[in-house]
């Protein structure tokens with residue numbers, strides 16, 4: 291439904307050409323919910339505006355619904371009004387002097403999308419219904435809360451029956467509770483309507499929750515793409531691992547032994563077993579482990595204590611997070627963050643034994 295091939299774009303800033311996108315390629319299937327995730331300035335909005343036709347790339351090709359809308363070499367260009375899309379922004383961009391109903395109806399009545407009067411009324415009613423706005427339909431949009439305003443903006447976009455819905459940080463202005471509600475609505479909606487969705491955000495949790503597939507952007511390119519659990523469980527690089535989650539990293543680990551059941555790595559003179567995987571002896575890796583996955587071994591000398599992947603550390607400090615603690619522990623691998631329900635009163639002061647379970651260790655390229 292959406293295809294980008296080798297799309298580059300630079301902007302002039304202070305008389306210098308600064309690249310914003312460096313050869314972005316992307317393929318989004320019909321009905322798919324795709325999320326571009328990245329820090330501010332990495333090129334998310336530029337990518338979205340290129341799909342919308344609000345920005346013209348320097349190189350590459352763009353197709354929507356099988357139709358080429360931009361081809362640098364052939365000089366093809368199809369303007370935004372001829373593309374089968376609707377867009378929703380972080381600022382709701384509603385017309386303040388209009389009612390909810392008028393805001394939804396207005397784009398339907400004008401331009402190339404001009405629809406018959408009955409058709410407009412039917413689509414507006416349907417959109418109102420979809421977002422449970424029917425009762426407030428004749429209120430001015432300025433009388434609404436932020437969450438309701440964004441629902442109007444979404445209703446307005448969907449009333450256009452777009453094949454593609456483009457959303458630029460649509461939930462970022464909402465407070466946490468409303469954001470969660472609207473995420474659920476958005477997810478449900480995409481399932482029900484089958485509209486292809488492309489959403490950009492800097493919020494990891496939002497991306498994980500909404501996406502069928504996430505593309506992680508850094509410095510104007512997509513550095514990894516996959517289903518949320520694939521990215522979470524197998525980040526390809528330190529950047530992806532630390533961006534998605536606060537992962538502990540053990541750098542410069544070398545694979546010192548290996549067989550089909552797993553490998554053994556050595557870092558800072560300590561050995562650790564890895565779970566099954568393809569690791570060749572002699573290679574150097576970065577190993578990650580999440581704070582939740584580090585186990586505090588309260589009584590390392592008891593018979594039931596785990597025997598492998600133990601490391602002794604010195605607790606630096608403890609933070610109560612409500613229900614569990616964050617301990618920072620100095621170990622031969624460096625400072626490790628440990629999140630555990632076990633409080634500091636349960637282990638002797640000055641020393642703590644940790645286990646880094648083999649099946650919880652995530653390996654990535656150094």
Ligand code: ADP
Pocket residue numbers: 301302303309310328329330331332333334335336337
């Ligand atoms: P994001 O949405 O991920 O925060 P953007 O796509 O808005 O990132 O911006 C990517 C880069 O391109 C940034 O360095 C930004 O300053 C630059 N940029 C974007 N739009 C323009 C513009 N119209 N003029 C100049 N520079 C721009």
Ligand code: MG
Pocket residue numbers: 334335336
């Ligand atoms: Mg942006």
